Amino acid sequence: MVNSLDPTCNTTPEPMTPGSTTPNPTPLEISAAELTVPQNTSAASAKDIASDWEPKILVFACQYCTYAGADLAGLSRLQYPTTTRVLRVPCSGRTNPQFVIRAFQKGFDGVLVAGCHPGDCHFTTGNYFTRRRYLLMTRLMEFIGLDPRRFRVCWISGSEGPKFQQVVTELTDTIRPLGPSQKLWDEGGISS
Amino acid sequence: MKKVGVFVCHCGTNISQTVHCEKLAEAAKTLPGVAFSTEYKYMCSDPGQTMIKEAIAEHGLDRVVVAACSPRMHETTFRKCIDSGGLNPYMLEIANIREQCSWVHSDKDKATAKAGDLVNMAVAKVLKNEQLPSSFIPVHKRALVIGGGIAGIQAALDIADTGYHVDLVEREPSIGGKMAQIDKTFPTMDCSACILTPKMVDASQHPNITIIPYSEVEKVDGYVGNFDVTIRRKASYVDSVKCTGCGLCSEKCPSKKIPSEFECNLGTRPAIYSPFPQAIPNKPVIDRENCRYFKTGKCKICARVCTADAVNFEDQDEMVQIRYGAIVVATGYTLYDHSQYGEYGYGHYKDVISGLEFERLVNASGPTMGKIKRPSDNTEPKNVVFIKCVGSRDKARGHDYCSRACCMYTAKHATMVRDKIKDSQAIIFYMDIRTPGKNYEEFYLRGVEEYGVTYVRGRVSRIYEEGEGENRKLIVQGEDTLLGKQVFVDADMVVLATAMEPQPDAAGFARKIGISYDQNNFFSEAHPKLRPVETLSAGIYLAGACQGPKDIPDTVAQAGAAAAKVVALLSKDEMETEPIVAKVDTDRCSGCGFCIPICPYKAISFTDLTERVHGSVAWGPTGKEVKRQVANVNNGLCQGCGACTVNCRAGALDLLGFTNEQILAEVDSLW
Ligand SMILES: Cc1cc2nc3c(=O)[nH]c(=O)nc-3n(C[C@H](O)[C@H](O)[C@H](O)COP(=O)(O)OP(=O)(O)OC[C@H]3O[C@@H](n4cnc5c(N)ncnc54)[C@H](O)[C@@H]3O)c2cc1C
Numbered sequence: 001m002v003n004s005l006d007p008t009c010n011t012t013p014e015p016m017t018p019g020s021t022t023p024n025p026t027p028l029e030i031s032a033a034e035l036t037v038p039q040n041t042s043a044a045s046a047k048d049i050a051s052d053w054e055p056k057i058l059v060f061a062c063q064y065c066t067y068a069g070a071d072l073a074g075l076s077r078l079q080y081p082t083t084t085r086v087l088r089v090p091c092s093g094r095t096n097p098q099f100v101i102r103a104f105q106k107g108f109d110g111v112l113v114a115g116c117h118p119g120d121c122h123f124t125t126g127n128y129f130t131r132r133r134y135l136l137m138t139r140l141m142e143f144i145g146l147d148p149r150r151f152r153v154c155w156i157s158g159s160e161g162p163k164f165q166q167v168v169t170e171l172t173d174t175i176r177p178l179g180p181s182q183k184l185w186d187e188g189g190i191s192s
Numbered sequence: 193m194k195k196v197g198v199f200v201c202h203c204g205t206n207i208s209q210t211v212h213c214e215k216l217a218e219a220a221k222t223l224p225g226v227a228f229s230t231e232y233k234y235m236c237s238d239p240g241q242t243m244i245k246e247a248i249a250e251h252g253l254d255r256v257v258v259a260a261c262s263p264r265m266h267e268t269t270f271r272k273c274i275d276s277g278g279l280n281p282y283m284l285e286i287a288n289i290r291e292q293c294s295w296v297h298s299d300k301d302k303a304t305a306k307a308g309d310l311v312n313m314a315v316a317k318v319l320k321n322e323q324l325p326s327s328f329i330p331v332h333k334r335a336l337v338i339g340g341g342i343a344g345i346q347a348a349l350d351i352a353d354t355g356y357h358v359d360l361v362e363r364e365p366s367i368g369g370k371m372a373q374i375d376k377t378f379p380t381m382d383c384s385a386c387i388l389t390p391k392m393v394d395a396s397q398h399p400n401i402t403i404i405p406y407s408e409v410e411k412v413d414g415y416v417g418n419f420d421v422t423i424r425r426k427a428s429y430v431d432s433v434k435c436t437g438c439g440l441c442s443e444k445c446p447s448k449k450i451p452s453e454f455e456c457n458l459g460t461r462p463a464i465y466s467p468f469p470q471a472i473p474n475k476p477v478i479d480r481e482n483c484r485y486f487k488t489g490k491c492k493i494c495a496r497v498c499t500a501d502a503v504n505f506e507d508q509d510e511m512v513q514i515r516y517g518a519i520v521v522a523t524g525y526t527l528y529d530h531s532q533y534g535e536y537g538y539g540h541y542k543d544v545i546s547g548l549e550f551e552r553l554v555n556a557s558g559p560t561m562g563k564i565k566r567p568s569d570n571t572e573p574k575n576v577v578f579i580k581c582v583g584s585r586d587k588a589r590g591h592d593y594c595s596r597a598c599c600m601y602t603a604k605h606a607t608m609v610r611d612k613i614k615d616s617q618a619i620i621f622y623m624d625i626r627t628p629g630k631n632y633e634e635f636y637l638r639g640v641e642e643y644g645v646t647y648v649r650g651r652v653s654r655i656y657e658e659g660e661g662e663n664r665k666l667i668v669q670g671e672d673t674l675l676g677k678q679v680f681v682d683a684d685m686v687v688l689a690t691a692m693e694p695q696p697d698a699a700g701f702a703r704k705i706g707i708s709y710d711q712n713n714f715f716s717e718a719h720p721k722l723r724p725v726e727t728l729s730a731g732i733y734l735a736g737a738c739q740g741p742k743d744i745p746d747t748v749a750q751a752g753a754a755a756a757k758v759v760a761l762l763s764k765d766e767m768e769t770e771p772i773v774a775k776v777d778t779d780r781c782s783g784c785g786f787c788i789p790i791c792p793y794k795a796i797s798f799t800d801l802t803e804r805v806h807g808s809v810a811w812g813p814t815g816k817e818v819k820r821q822v823a824n825v826n827n828g829l830c831q832g833c834g835a836c837t838v839n840c841r842a843g844a845l846d847l848l849g850f851t852n853e854q855i856l857a858e859v860d861s862l863w
Contacts, residue, residue, distance in 0.1 A: 058859065063264070071262045074291030082302040085309050086292050087858050088263070090772065090850055094834030099855055106863040123833035124708050124728065124792040133838070165296075 055109035055175040057168070059086045060095040061156075062127075065116035068158030078165040081172045084112075091115065093126030097137050100151065104184040110150045110175040112167065117155040127155070146183045149174050195227035196315055197253040199244055201235035201260035203290055210294040210303045216259065220311050225319045227251050235260050236269055244270070245277035254279065255321055257314045259287040259307065280323035282771065282849060287314040309862050316861030320854045324771035329828050331417040332517040333762050336361065338409055338705075341369020342388065342744055343736025343751045344522035345395050350755030351520075352400035356762050359514065360395065361404045361423060366471035367392055369524050370737075373454060373548060375555040377744060378604045379635035385470060385557075392472040405473055410511065412519070412705040415828035416731030417767050419516045427507040428477035430464070434502035437474040441494035441503065442466065450482045452559075456549040458567060459559030464494045464503075469557060478503075518731050518758040521715060522751065523701065525737035528583030528590055528691035535654045536579070536688060542568040543666060544655060544686045547598065550605050554612065564612055566685045568664075573684030576609045577668045578602045578620040579652050583691030585623060590691050591712055595741040598689035599626045603636045603645070605687060610643040619646045619681055621670055629745065648681075649674045655686055692741035706794060707732055714740045725754040729793070730831075733757050772832035772849040774825045780844035781822040787836040787845055788823070795829035796836060798822070 061067040067088050073080070089095055092115025100111050113134060121127040134153040141148045152171055156163050175181075198220040202208035213231040220229040228251040232240050235258055247253060256279065258270050263286040271281035287310040297303040333356055337348045340362030348358045360367065371377075372392075374384040395401050404423060411422040430441075445462035452461040454468050461467075463483040466476045484491040485505065495503035527548060530538045538544050543566045545553070556562035566573045580602050583590030599622070606618035625647070627633040639645040652670035659665055666683040694713040695701070702709045707727040708716040715738050718726040725733050735751040736742065742750070761767070778801055788796050798821045805816050823845070834847040846852055 056862070067262075068264060071264060071288075071291040074262075074295035077295055079298065080296055082297050082299065082306045085306070085313065085862065086288070087313065087855065089834070089855070090847070091833040091835065094837065094847060094850060096838045096852065096855075098852075099859060102856055102859050106860055108859075108862075119711070122728070123831060123835065126792070126833045126835050129790065129835050129838070 049177070049179045053176070053179070054081065055083050055172060055178075055180075056107070057084045057110040057112060057171060057175065058103045058108045059084050059112045059114060059168070060089050060092065060099065061086050062092040062094075062115040062122075063088050063090055064122035065120065065158050066092070066114035066154075066156040066164065069156040069160045069164045072158065072161030073164045074161075076161050078161055080165045080169045083110075083172045084168045091121065091123050091126035092130040093121075093123065093128075095130065097133060100137065101184065104146065104150075104181060107181070107185060109178075109181045110152075110171055112152045112154060112171055114154045114156050114164075114167070117157055120157060144183070146181070147178055149178065150181055194225050194255065194319055195251065195253045196223075196225045196255050196257060196318055197244070197247050197251065198223075198226055198229040198257045198259065198311060198315065199235055199240075199247075200229070200231035200289075200311075201240070201258065202231065202233045203235075203261060203294075204233065207260070207290050207294040210297055210300055211289055211307045212300065212304045215304060216289075216307055216311065219308055220257075220259075220315070223312060223315050226315060228253060236266050241269075241273045244273055248274065248277040248279060255283040255285075255318045257285050257287060257311065257318050259289045259311050259314070261290040262286075262288045262292070265291075281326075282324040283318065283321050285314040285318040285321065287311045312861045313858040316857040317854045320851065320857050322848070324848055326768050326771055327827060328766040328768055329415075329417050330766050331762060331764050332419075332515050333357070334359070334514070334516050335518045335520065335758050335762065336409075336419070336421055336514070336516040337520045337522060339369070339522035339524055339736070339738065340364075340367030340395075340403070340405070341522060341524045341736060341747075342371045342391075343524065343738075343747045344369070344520070345388075345391050346748050346751035347520045347522060347735045347755045347758075348395055348401050349391065349398065350752050351758050351762075352395075352398045354759045355400065356759065357400050357402070359402045359404055359516075361407050361409060363406065363408045363426075364467065365406050365428070365465075365475075365477045366467050366473070367395065367403060367405065368468075368470075368472070370548070371744060372468060372470075373456070373551055373555075375551045375558075376604065376608070378600045379629070379631045381604070389470045389472075392470070396472045403473060405475075406477055409701075409705065414515070415826065416729075417517050417761070418828065419519055419731065420513060421516055421519070422511055422513050425510045425512065427480075427509050428475075429480070429504055429507045430476055430478065431502045431504055431507075432473065432475045434500045435475045435498075436500050436502075437466075437476075438499075439466070439476075440497050440499075442476055444493050444497045446491065446493060447482055447484050450479065455552050455559050456546070458549060458552050518733065518761050519705070520733045520735055520751075520754045520758060521705070521707065521727075521738055522735040522754075523695055523698070523738045525692045525741065526695050528693050530582050530688050530690045532589055533582060533688075536582070536652070536686070537655045537657075537666075538688065541655065541657060541666060541686075542566075543573070543684065544688065547601055547605065547687060547689050550687045554605075554608050564609065571684075572613055574613065574615060575617045575619070575681070575683050575685075576606075576613075577666075577681055577683040577686045578606055578618065578689065579668075579686065580620065580622045580689045581651075581691075582688040583693070584689075591693070593712060593741070594626065595689075595692040596626070597692065597741060597743045599624075600629070600632055600635070600743065602687075602689045603627075603639045606645040607639045607643045610639075610645060617646065618643075619648060619683075621648050621650060621652050621668070623649070623651065629743070648672050648679065650679075655683075692737060694738065698738070705729075705732065707734075714738065725750055725757060728831075731761060769827060770832060772847065773827050773830040774832070774834065774836050774845055774847050776823045776825055777844045777846070778822045780842045782842045782844070783821040783823070784841060785821075785823070786839050786841060790835050790839045791830075792833070792835070793829045793831055795826045795831075796823050797826070799824035 217231040275281040289307040413420040447463040451457040552558040584595040609618040650671040650673040668681045698713040733754040735754040736747040
């Protein structure tokens with residue numbers, strides 16, 4: 001079931017012109033919609049991107065909620081793009097920001113960190129740390145000029161198969177027009 | 193050299209219809225570290241598992257990747273499989289190519305490419321896997337039950353009957369809880385004391401139960417199988433061993449006019465008292481605040497009349513430490529303080545009372561000897577109005593939740609009014625009538641049909657008084673939402689069905705013993721459907737209304753379930769623990785202590801490390817011993833969430849099974 005209380009997870013973040021007002025940030029989830037996109041956006045113009053280009057997105061999924069939600073999407077045969085690779089962690093709180101940066105350095109075009117809804121953490125408090133860490137992290141990305149639309153934190157429970165489908169589909173749709181992420185590439189990290 | 197075996201499963205056609213399994217297995221052969229790769233129709237089947245075991249032996253594999261369904265499905269299966277094939281069970285990784293690949297994609301080439309990536313990641317990770325030892329911790333075969341209401345009594349009896357010793361800690365002078373205060377119980381109307389007191393006696397006489405009354409849990413250390421619990425025995429000023437329970441002291445005590453908690457302040461008790469006649473243990477305690485001797489330094493009448501010489505004014509609180517294997521929390525509930533509904537005039541109008549006060553008024557051993565009399569003038573009320581959902585289902589002033597027992601006990605109370613008072617009227621204001629229980633709907637209907645109880649749908653907006661002396665009466669003003677108009681009902685007495693709430697100290701108590709609680713401060717179960725009596729702290733279980741409002745049948749059922757869990761735990765001599773725990777690299781640890789508060793299980797503490805300093809160092813003589821503090825993880829407490837690893841500034845903490853190296857290897861593997 002899609003949780004209507006999570007507006008940022010349900011709607012495709014609208015790219016905003018600098019200076020437009022940021023919508024009310026929900027304290028629960030972080031997405032690009034909360035942030036103004038930096039002016040030097042790394043979005044490639046449409047003609048630069050090969051027509052069959054697909055982004056590669058790394059998903060850090062906590063094994064108690066989001067990983068189970070992704071499994072449920074499978075059980076329910078909910079279709080979504082082949083862009084995601086799920087990396088299982090015991091708790092979203094295990095996801096070191098270092099892992100996210102490394103993913104961008106290596107060449108992933110987008111990263112999703114997903115865990116249990118606040119208050120539902122299997123480990124009581126883990127996702128609160130995730131929330132705090134990644135609020136900061138999103139700002140940092142903006143600061144270093146990495147398009148924050150490429151990074152998302154989301155709460156997906158074990159019963160939210162459709163939400164998993166929706167989030168990864170939207171993230172793919174958001175990143176596709178941005179083209180390959182080049183900002184943090186390691187030298188020689190990718191064979192282009 | 194590391195040798196990985198990759199085993200690709202078709203899962204019938206579940207995987208193979210969207211993923212080229214042969215190609216996948218073929219491609220896996222080229223990955224670094226892979227010594228063997230194959231595919232099979234059903235990897236989890238007997239022949240599939242045999243295939244894995246044989247390949248381990250034949251190719252000298254030291255680690256295994258299975259590309260199949262979700263690890264949540266068969267990780268344990270394959271761990272056992274490689275274990276019996278001679279490998280450490282943690283030398284396994286699963287690539288989830290069914291739930292997260294073949295079932296969610298339809299383009300076979302793209303799905304195969306993705307499956308290839310997933311296998312890549314799993315291989316990269318498994319190459320960094322290390323053998324993890326299963327460790328065993330001894331289980332101390334003694335259980336602690338906290339709270340001596342019906343939940344705690346039942347849990348204690350069920351555990352004790354299987355042969356394990358139980359300590360039942362109760363903070364009041366007697367066990368019994370709220371059920372001891374209730375007169376009759378719905379839906380059968382059998383008398384509460386008649387079914388409760390025999391159980392209380394059973395508990396007190398059971399060879400395997402020790403009741404520790406007038407005591408509270410101060411501290412819980414340790415972990416499942418080995419909880420070290422500190423219990424404070426409050427000073428009762430009466431030596432329970434010497435005391436015979438004759439009651440002479442209470443009889444002779446000069447301070448008799450103290451409001452009795454047990455009687456909801458409708459009756460009185462002396463300063464040296466036992467809360468009710470059937471109390472267990474039936475040994476009095478001295479209420480220090482109200483005792484004449486403690487207030488004035490003179491009196492000691494109780495000590496003088498006591499033939500057993502049991503009164504001891506020098507008594508002090510005493511701390512005892514006992515080790516337990518398992519804990520049942522059964523601390524029950526309290527009732528909502530309805531003085532917050534100022535317009536209902538509680539505390540202001542004596543004849544507006546709570547449901548529990550009503551129970552005492554109809555109870556044969558209560559302050560009125562079972563005659564329903566209104567508190568203001570001791571006359572028999574004719575018109576009794578009941579208001580439900582006071583503090584329940586009221587976001588603004590109370591709680592969102594439904595208290596579950598009130599619809600039924602209000603139906604019970606109204607029936608009793610009609611039964612006991614001639615020419616009486618019983619009118620119930622309600623929002624909804626909820627009767628979800630066996631014979632509950634029938635019970636409510638009987639009230640309406642046979643006893644003529646009147647139900648009015650709507651909320652009461654105000655209660656006010658009219659008239660003087662004899663003619664004084666309460667007016668209940670509310671809306672009848674079915675008629676759509678305001679109604680004014682004359683009442684001689686009003687009974688409020690107040691919400692069941694967590695104990696006022698619930699949150700602090702939960703933190704003290706290390707369990708979690710919900711937004712209302714009720715203790716949280718591990719899973720709302722599938723693990724309703726466990727907490728997320730291994731070895732601690734829940735029973736009764738401390739977990740959420742419930743009636744007696746549900747409480748007893750839950751207590752039995754908690755007891756079964758305790759017995760299952762205590763029946764083992766030792767317990768296997770998950771090796772997925774945090775580990776400290778003491779060389780790197782700077783002793784900053786940032787990991788200590790982040791751990792939700794209090795599993796990290798400081799330990800002293802003594803090191804010998806070799807060579808010449810700028811800051812001290814050589815060969816000197818230095819002592820420093822480093823973090824230490826208690827494996828019994830650590831649940832393996834990994835929150836500490838991210839917080840560690842020195843990079844000294846890592847999570848076994850999900851190490852930084854393993855995760856980074858997965859990230860790197862695709863490029
Ligand atoms: C007016 C009224 C009428 C009711 N009538 C009925 C009925 O007819 N039928 C029915 O099925 N249900 C009825 N109920 C519900 C019933 O009272 C509960 O279901 C039942 O009492 C729950 O039992 P418990 O053991 O969980 O909690 P409790 O009865 O509250 O017992 C908890 C015990 O734990 C002790 N304790 C608390 N904290 C600590 C601590 N920190 N350390 C040590 N000890 C502690 C308390 O002193 C208490 O003895 C009624 C409730 C009310 C309010």
